[in-house]
Amino acid sequence: SQQGEEDPQALSIQEGENATMNCSYKTSINNLQWYRQNSGRGLVHLILIRSNEREKHSGRLRVTLDTSKKSSSLLITASRAADTASYFCATPPSGANSKLTFGKGITLSVRP
């Protein structure tokens, strides 16, 4: 069963706008990770936020984590056409040593 559920499932924005994607999960976690996948390619790790962190930044990316609500958000500021991709949140549930479970993914389209 899916651990993470992203919201919305698809997002279309104009270049230069900000994109916000949300992820909810069900069980306790050690960390939450966001990955990007360009069409038909491998996944690229974007950012990891640990369960004791509330916010993290990396370049144009900002991730928040609310463990009380079991949710995370990924904000991409000043979006570019090259940000067009699928975005997945992924969690290793606490106690699950080796397994990373991916959400269904969000398809982001950035119009030039």
Add this chain to the structure above:
Amino acid sequence: DTEVTQTPKHLVMGMTNKKSLKCEQHMGHRAMYWYKQKAKKPPELMFVYSYEKLSINESVPSRFSPECPNSSLLNLHLHALQPEDSALYLCASSQVDMGQVANNEQFFGPGTRLTVL
């Protein structure tokens, strides 16, 4: 070198064929993974190797046989596959930190696009 390489990029095989997918990394990662991904779906974990030992098999059918000959290489042997096995097969690797593998980012290869006729 922060790259995971996978060969071949594309593979078409019949249901009676035997083929192998290969994955290689030189980042010193001691955990390696195989995922299967169908179109417009998230990756599904198949196998995890930790220190060259199989640590997770997600109830994958025996027609998929993984092998980790050394810490840099991961193979997936395919035999008697079905058309529904057609998918993108992704390899990934990560560090092992204090015995935990899933606490670290995973580095993915570009995948092998498999078509079973």
